[in-house]
Structure formats: structure tokens, C-alpha cells
Amino acid sequence: MQEGRSGVDGLKRQLKRSWLNPCFRYLLLFCLVLLVFCSSNSLSWWSSFSLKDRYPKFINPVHRPPLSRDRSKDRVQLNETTEQTTLPPTVPPKALQFHLAYPRNYHFVMDNKEVCKTKTPFLVLMVPVAPKNVAARDAIRQTWGNSSEVQGDVVLTLFMLGLYRGADVDALQEKLQQENRLHHDLIQSDFLDTYLNLTIKTMVIMDWLATRCPEAAYAMKVDSDMFLNIDNLVMMLQKPDIPKLNYLTGMLMWNRPVIRSKNSKWYVPVEMYPEPLYPTYTLGMGYVFSNDLPEKIVEASKSINYFNIEDAYVGACMKKLGLSPQSPPDPSKFKAYNTKFNRCEFSKIITYILGSPKQLVDYWNDLKRPEPPC
């Protein structure tokens, strides 16, 4: 007891001494200035400067939301955006409407406006991909993205890109334009293409669907490292009991905790998203929705502040709309990680996460052999 008290007294003495210390006074003054600066800023705290400046070590080129402890597949996309993690600090666009994720803050650089006008698609596949990742795009163009007609219905595959920033930006942009002249399948908007901006990318996809392709019946956001059994997907959507409106389906995530550990790539600060759990959402690898939803989601996003977990963000917009994602008719068809290629298995599923563009081409060609898969 005695000891403890004298310890407290000692602490008090030290505090008194440090109060008089000039360094301490400067520190206090600095804090005061900082406080005044923050509270007088009319922009939201988060939109007033780049996230990357504050959380450089959380920038991670892998776009996979929390799923399990098994991260073995995360290596796969490491080359996609690594070069962008060393970008100089940037400031958000001026006169930001609502917040960073509101898609109408951005402008299309390439938008292939006419693609939905010639033939009305039943299904549009929207693939977010890093500008440099032409290998992933080419593999998709040779496989599930190559069919413009599936099970008698029109399907369209498009790639969503942000702006690349690096030394070779002009050369890359020219290459992208060439690529688009050849395939007419690139959509590019003027936000910076980085891992922490994936929510912007998803919301720009929603904006594109709402404004450039509202006549399509369904759409899917599908990652560039996915195996997609497009026939099975179209057959699922052709079933008469599949809703035509307010429908969002995929691999459902319930009661997922918001990751508060600062060294996780899915870290979201309390200031960005205060609740401890995310609303029900569909895993970002591939989710399918009726095409009335994009406009509604863009509208709802006005009041859902930016946070960097794109699939959970869409879940939050759905909740705001009073809607919830629904289980697919057969949930076992939306698969995330696979151990090994199995022809019979791949003939039955809708999604699987793959390891490389080469794997996609190999598995696809194998599956398309004439012999029955099972």
C-alpha cells in the first residue's frame, strides 16, 4: 500500500515536472492546433486526404474479403497492382459529392456506350481488373468471356479499369486504347486503380450498368482470377423461379466481423465503419444481381460512407434499401477455393477461385473436351 502510494506520488511529481518542460508545452500546442484544424475542416475527415498516406502498410494488392484463415491463394494476384502501391501521395478529386465511393464523382475515359444497344444482353459480366493485367483479360477472352451467346441468351463480358499511374503511364494508356479498339470490351474511369479503391471500382461498375446498360436482365461482378462455368450460371438464371427484381445472390457471408487488426489487409478503422459486424453480403469473387439493382445501389450509396471492403459495401447499400442478398438455388455451386482440378466437379459448379490465367485456359480447354465430364 505504502509503496503504491509513494509510486503514485512519484508519478504526480514527474507529471508536474513534465508539465513545466518546454517540449511538453510545444506538444500541447501542436495537439491544440491539430484539433482546431480537424474540426474546422468541412470535408469529412476521411475524404480530406488520401488513405494511402495514413495506412500505407495496409495497402495490399489482393482483392479478397474476409473468408477464412486460408490465404494460400492470395499470392496469385500479387503482381496485379504491386507497382501501384508505391505511388506518390494524391489528393481526392475536388468538390467530392457525398464521399469517395459515390461513383458519379468520376468520369469514364473509355465507356463503350453502344455495346448494349446493338443486342440487348440477358447477362453482363463485369470484371474488375488492374490496367496492366492483360494476361488475365486475354485468358478470360479465350474462355468464359468468349461466348456472346450462352444457352440461347446474349451474354456480354466487359472489363473495368481505373487509371494507372506510373512512369510508363502514356505508353500503357495507348496500349489499353489499342486493346479496346480490338475487343471493344474495356471500361475505364478516372479514379486511381489501387487496392484500397476497389469499392470505387465496384460502384463505377454499378453506375455503368445503370446508365449504359439498363436494358440487360442480369449482371455479375466477377473477379479476374475466377473460373466461371457460364453455362451453369445462365441455366440458373433462366429458371422461372429466379426473381427478376431486387435479386442479389452468390456466396453469402453472414455476421462477418469488421477486421480491426491494423496489420490485416481487410483492416477497416472504426471511423470508417463503426459497427462491429457487416450486414449480410455476397462474397466479392462473384456475385450475380438483377439489373434493376445498380441504379438503386448507386442511389443508396449517397448515404453509405466510403469503406474499403467492396462486397460488404454493396451489402450495406442493400440493407439501406431494405433488401437482403439471397441464397442461390444451389449454394454449393458458388465455390471459393479448390484444391485440384477435377473435370466432373468443374462441370457442376458456377465459380471457383483460380491460381493463374494459364490455369483458367487449361481447365477450360480440358472441360470442353467432347468426352462426358463425369
Ligand SMILES: *[C@@H]1O[C@H](CO)[C@@H](O)[C@H](O)[C@H]1NC(C)=O
Ligand atoms: C511476379 O513478379 C515477379 C518479379 O517481379 C516475377 O518473377 C513473377 O514471375 C511474377 N509472377 C507472375 C504470376 O506474373
Ligand SMILES: *[C@@H]1O[C@H](CO)[C@@H](O)[C@H](O)[C@H]1NC(C)=O
Ligand atoms: C472464341 O471462340 C471462337 C470459336 O467459338 C474462336 O474462333 C475464337 O478464336 C475465340 N476467341 C478467342 C479470343 O479465343
Ligand SMILES: *[C@@H]1O[C@H](CO)[C@@H](O)[C@H](O)[C@H]1NC(C)=O
Ligand atoms: C482513390 O482514387 C482517388 C481518385 O482518383 C484518389 O484521389 C485516391 O488517392 C485513391 N486512393 C487510394 C488509396 O489509392
